[in-house]
Amino acid sequence: DKSLVWFRRDLRAFDHAALYHALKQSRSVYCAFIFDTEILDALPRRDRRVEFILAALAELGRDLERLGGSLIVRHAAAAQEIPKLASELGVDAVFVNHDYEPQAIARDTAVASALKEAGRRLLAFKDQAIFEKDEVLSQSARPFSVFTPYKNAWLRKLHEGGDFFVKPYPVDAYADRLASPGRRATGLPSLAALGFEPTNLNALGMPTGASGGAKLLEDFLPRIGRYHETRDFPAVKGPSYLSTHLRFGTVSIRTLARRALEAMHLPGSSGAATWLSELIWRDFYFMILHHHPRVATQAFKPEYDRIRWEDGEAARELFAAWCEARTGYPLVDAAMAQLNQTGYMHNRLRMVTASFLTKDLGLDWRWGEAYFALHLNDFELSSNNGGWQWAASSGCDAQPYFRIFNPVTQSEKFDPEGKFIRRYLPQLARLPNKAIHAPWLAKPAQLEAAGIALGRDYALPVMQHDEARQRTLARYAVVKKVQ
Ligand code: FAD
Known part of the structure; x- marks a missing residue:
């Protein structure tokens, strides 16, 4: 009643x-x-x-x-x-x-x-999902653990349902049943009453509420067709920036999936299919967490829990350098500055910084996961954990064994002109494009002309990637032995 x-x-x-x-x-x-x-x-x-x-x-x-x-x-x-x-x-x-x-x-x-x-x-x-729990299963009725076959089955099920799975719930039709305000309706508590202090959220100009979510979607749709080409470049306005709205439900996932499907029918629609794929990743990680809640603390592939991560004082210092954007690797530091200053980090950079923490610094992915959990506006246990385990190679990944990103070549490839780096590390702004990805390799004259003394204005690298790579290969060998 x-x-x-x-x-x-x-x-x-x-x-x-x-x-x-x-x-x-x-x-x-x-x-x-x-x-x-x-x-x-x-x-x-x-x-x-x-x-x-x-x-x-x-x-x-x-x-x-x-x-x-x-x-x-x-x-x-x-x-x-x-x-x-x-x-x-x-x-x-x-x-x-x-x-x-x-x-x-x-x-x-x-x-x-x-x-x-x-x-x-x-x-x-x-x-909050298009398909959840057991709704998308393999032919042998088991949950998937690899994305691509999951995605294919997801799409099949979606298409079989016509528009059923993306239809909006018509709340308005029964709105007259809402209990009227009466004396129980109280105002919102203030931030101070909740025990919190103001942040820079308003200053960032981030659109909030359902109207903010709708605004971001309308802003994104004209760009969706090119998403597949723009999404990897952090200096470019490529992605939708809808993740926080998805996290708090100020947008409906059905609306987003429907709009993506509509855009897929238009000419030049490759980007829309790629974007829909990202929404499917979100369902995938919800599903993984549902079936394997242990991933919240353990490796999805148990043999990866045999890895011995760096620990002790030196490791904690490296971790602090990573958190505080002073590793000496500009793309990593710019990414961490973006996170610290805005609560957002571009997807490519989440991969780069997570790979850096695990494969360059040799630190436990759970440390980085916890830091992201505290600072990301869009923090989602399922996707964050999935992303971190992917970076540590311990997660759901079809890749054999593991890959190691090179933080310098990632920088050259995805921020070729150093635009993103310059935005978040203004002290490096005057370095030429060629030098900005690895300032320690710059000629002394270049550094001087740019007014930079390494170690004073910007950190010296906390380690050398090539050496770290060797240590990582050795560290990960314990996994290979049991495979
Ligand atoms: P768009 O590119 O516009 O994508 C649209 C939506 O698709 C996103 O809002 C998100 O809901 C979903 N999506 C996109 N990529 C992924 C992905 N790889 N996995 C799951 N869903 C995805 N996403 C979170 O929402 N919360 C997290 O806490 C989170 N932590 C991450 C940690 C790591 C280490 C990595 C590698 C990725 C993480 N992601 C997380 C996924 C992804 O980076 C963000 O969803 C994306 O950057 C959000 O920006 P956007 O809304 O502009 O994305």
Whole structure:
């Protein structure tokens, strides 16, 4: 009769599976978001994501009010607060969208059993993926562990369904069932009330909320056809920059997949197919995490846990140099500066910096994974873990054994004119293109002309790639022995 929709990482009032099903099955529907102290308490006091969520909630609240409803916002431990709120409101069921992260699953299980004790139900729906869990399986009905066959099966299933899997949920059709604001509707807490300090999110000009997500999509669609050519060059506006919106559900994955499919029918559409492929990677990693939650702490390929990473004081110093953008390898440092200053890092650079941490510095991929988790606005356990394990070669990868990126040739190839490097390492701006990828090889006269003293204005390289490469080959030999 009465129900509650608990918003988590789906902060929009349209094309929303849980909201749609709640409205369809109930007479009266409340909406709530809990700032979960279990999550927030572990974060640094400056976190762009908390501000991103606040902005998204302000818009979600307004959108729900326009539809005749309201948003209840609380700051508490969600696992206790949701059952409490459900009983205050006297609802029969709580509706949510699936979350595939181990901690979220544990929380939802606890909430479901607390609700059950009080005679209520937790109903959960697929929303953030096109296909989830067991929906795409191999011919022998097993989960895939390699991307390309998964992708082919994914596309087959999508096409068999016509537009079924990308159709929006028509929330508006039942909007009159939203419970009207009443006295429970409270304003949003301030950032300070949540215990956080402001960041540079506004200064970055990052579009927030559902309107921000829509704006980024409209900005990207005219570029989608060229995505396959532009996506690898960090100085070029190639990708969509939608990842944070996907993370918090201020865009709908069905809308994105539908728009990509539409673009694929237009002439010059190669880019659209490549972009759809990236959305499929996202589903793939959700699926991997669902079937193998152990990857959150262990190598997907268990033999890679035999690798002995560098440890001790020297290793911690190297890690600090990586985090603080002072490895002496300009592309790596520019990438880390981008992450530290904006919370975003270009995909090519995520691969380069992750490869550098594991294969050049010999550090455990989990260190880098944890640093990204703390600093990425779009942090997603499944994709971040998948990306890191890919870089460490311990993940789902069809490549035999492993590859080692050369940080200098990556730089020459993907930032040939050093445009990206100059943007984030202005102290190197006056170096000629040829010297900017490896300043320690520059002629003294070049450095002098550019006003750079290595070791003073910019770091000397923390190691030599060729030597590191040899150490890595030796380090990884323990894997080969058991293969
Ligand atoms: P676009 O190029 O426009 O791609 C569109 C969307 O497709 C992205 O928003 C994302 O949802 C999805 N996507 C793209 N590439 C991948 C990929 N390789 N794996 C899974 N999904 C993908 N992505 C995250 O969303 N969160 C993370 O925490 C994250 N950590 C990463 C860590 C490493 C080491 C690596 C190598 C990759 C990681 N990625 C992560 C994937 C990818 O780098 C980002 O999704 C992408 O850079 C986001 O920018 P965009 O939205 O402009 O991407």
